[in-house]
Amino acid sequence: MxxxxxxxxxxxxxxxxxxxxxxxxxxxxxxxxxxxxxxxxxxxxxxxxxxxxxxxxxxxxxxxxxxxxxxxxxxxxxxxxxxxxxxxxxxxxxxxxxxxxxxxxxxxxxxxxxxxxxxxxxxxxxxxxxxxxxxxxxxxxxxxxxxxxxxxxxxxxxxxxxxxEDVPSPYLGGLIKPAEYGGALWELSRGCPYKCSFCFESRGTTGIRRFPEDRLQKELKLFQAAGVSEIMVLDPTFNFDARIAKRNLQMMSTLAPDIHYTFEIRAEHITIELAQLFAGLNCTLQIGLQSIHPEVLNNLNRTCNTETFQKRIHLLHEQQVPYGFDLIFGLPGDSLRGFLESVDFTFSLAPNHVDIFPLAVLPGTALFDSAESLGLQFLPEGDYQVIKTPGFTPEDLSAAADIADFVDRFYNQGKAVSWFDLILEYLDLSPTGFFQIGASLADLASQPSSPLDFQYQVIHRILEHLNCTSRYPLIQDFITYFWHVNGVFAEALDASPTCGDLQFNPTLRTAAFMYNPFEIIQWIESGIHDFGIIQQYMHASRHMFAFACADSELTFLECTEKEFDFLHKLTAQCQPDFNEALDMPPRSRERFVTAGIAARSI
CATH class of the missing domain: 3.40.50.280 (Cobalamin-binding domain)
Structure with missing residues (x-):
């Protein structure tokens, strides 16, 4: 040596x-x-x-x-x-x-x-x-x-x-200053009770070791005081021990309720009580599914009972907890068809997002050692991605990668969970049917200015493919409505715009529609999901709306042309003409205040 x-x-x-x-x-x-x-x-x-x-x-x-x-x-x-x-x-x-x-x-x-x-x-x-x-x-x-x-x-x-208990905290020791980053990575424990063969944890220490609770409380108070906006909890299975998970969630709700948390959990350990505690916290859950097929999961030293999985996810759905899933393509024993079946199952559960990855045969994992016997061919360095398996040809892997890319851009970045199932119902397509058609028609190499523009492009091309483009304006308005409504709860301008004695809501958004989006929603809520029927009963005319979040509730205002032009400039962070602001009729100023999109400066 x-x-x-x-x-x-x-x-x-x-x-x-x-x-x-x-x-x-x-x-x-x-x-x-x-x-x-x-x-x-x-x-x-x-x-x-x-x-x-x-x-x-x-x-x-x-x-x-x-x-x-x-x-x-x-x-x-x-x-x-x-x-x-x-x-x-x-x-x-x-x-x-x-x-x-x-x-x-x-x-x-x-x-x-x-x-x-x-x-x-x-x-x-x-x-x-x-x-x-x-x-x-x-x-x-x-x-x-x-x-x-x-x-x-x-x-x-x-x-x-x-x-x-002997390892000092770099947060409490002042070496890492959370305020400088705006977020934090947080270890509550180390180790994993599972030995999934593709994961580095498969060769880690057996069992779970936990940091002392008083240390965690001090760190959490520090994060809250530093104005941290989000925390990624690093525990690979946060909810393995329900008793400890419950105590930790209560601690977070008490000491730092304003922070957004991200957890990795296992579905089989979800209980009603945990679902309720997650619902009381500003959080997102990430759940590793990987595949729904027992013969595939067996090669990974994993199991999944899909019936139990659905029931436990339903507990989260009932409590309106945001959750997403992980899937892997190229797994030993799997095929493109089997992967697509896993994708369809995943989207039947209305996830907030779905992250799809190619299999990486990582050095140091049990899967790396058994790769040859499983017939896995993979890159010998770099990202160690699989390039061929007994069930996946290179062409199959490429097709799966296109779907993964499409799902991320269309569904995840486009925040499509609110409306995607209704579009599938109208088009009479399965999720993978939609993704395959969309990926074949969309220009995946292009970079539209926003996820919404990409969705417009995809929906228009699919409707062209299905010979029903006349429905596009109404469907476009439907999608646009949810993009902005979801956005007011997720994003804000860097500062609250002001003009004269008005201070505008930092979550303010504006959008113009061909159809009144609230009427579309009323039709949907009445049980009519056929966009063709809805369109027959609606009148096409320009509708201009401002949206904002006030006291955790959606507020909106249907604007005049002049109001919309003014607010649109404001939300685009352009300086509106000062004289135009002064000349705005008093009624508009009162309407802005009444609608909750502005308040008078004190």
Missing amino acids: IQTTYTLYQVSQVIMHINFVSIHIAPSPRAIPLGVGMIAQSLRSQFPEEISTSLIDCYIPQDPAVQLAKVLAGNPFAVCISIFLWNSESAIRLIQDIKGSHPEVLIIAGGALPTALPDNFSSIREIDHILPGEAENSVIELFEGLLAGKPQPRIIPQGQPPRL
Whole structure:
């Protein structure tokens, strides 16, 4: 085994400075350096007089020279980099750039890929040490040895996983400042009770270890005080223990009720009480389904009883809890037909969103070890995506990928859950029938200005394909209505627009229609779902509406032409003509206030 020795003279700085680097896909409230932050905080707490640590955030699109300058800031003795599937190419290039310009800097690599492939990464000569697995303890052992001038192995042994009650919080320690990110990644526990063969957790520690409740309460209070808008809870099965899940949900509702939470859960552990607690929280649930076929799931060390699954999801549906599903195509034992059956089942449950992924045969997983016996062919590096299986030809995988792309753009980004089933009913299509026709007719390579424009394009082409384009204007209005109504509850302008003594609602949206959308909704609610019949009884004329959210309720105003033009400019963040605002009839100003889309400034 290769060893590297650093003498006492080399590390006898008054304070040894170490930069911990995360390379994210892009800036976002979820691009939080929690992994390296946990390790850096452990090291800082153990050696407060000898070692200082900094967290460096880099992003894949950044210029390599910019990344290099950030990472070398503060003249670090060592740079620790976390390497994952999505950033491995950027991370390795950065490591080589560091050693090329500053060969004296110690390079330490950790993360999922070095954990799975330690020997592969030890062959990269620029890497001095590898910290596989949970490294809060092993990083301390490494630097104890370096500070003592003792030779250290290239690959640091993992040893026993750390006791979570002994692991300091980088949030509470001030190393990660949530206010700077707007969001937080939050660990309540580590470990997973399941051993799904495609997941890194399949080779992790058995059982679940939990962080102390008093730590979680302090972190949650910190998040609330910092104005964090969203938290991604990292527990792979948040609701495995219903008793603990209930206690944690009550804690969130009490201490930080304004934050949006995202949880990963298992459907079979949903209870009525948990569904009610989720409903009382601003949250979204992500549920891994992957496939509905027992013979496929058996190859993954998973099970799913579809009847039970439906019943448990119905509990969430009754409580109006937003939920989404994960599906994987290219699974061993599956086929394109079987995958489409899973898609149809998924959309029968009215999910808020559906994330569909190609199978990745990840190094370090049980599936990686059994891939050859299952007949899986996959890319040997990069994203390790499957390229052929006994049930999927390359053409089948390409067709499934087109559907995945289409579902994301049309359904997820387009927030189509409110109306999609009604369109399917009218067109007499299954979900996959719609997706296949839509993906074949739509220009998936184009980038429409918005998801709504993409939906317009797709619906028009499908109606052309089915020879019923005369229904398009009414269906377009129907879709447009839900886009804006859903939008007022999900998005707001950067600031509340003001004009004169009026301060306008920051959720304000405007839209023009050929048919009155509220009349369309009345027909739908009366049980008439045939858009052709509805259109026969409606009069086409221009209708202009303003929408907003006031006191958690939808408010709207049918506008005059002048009012609509004024408000449209306002929502487009253009400055309306000041004289026009002053000349606006008093009745319009009162109408804006009465409708709840504006209030008089105090």
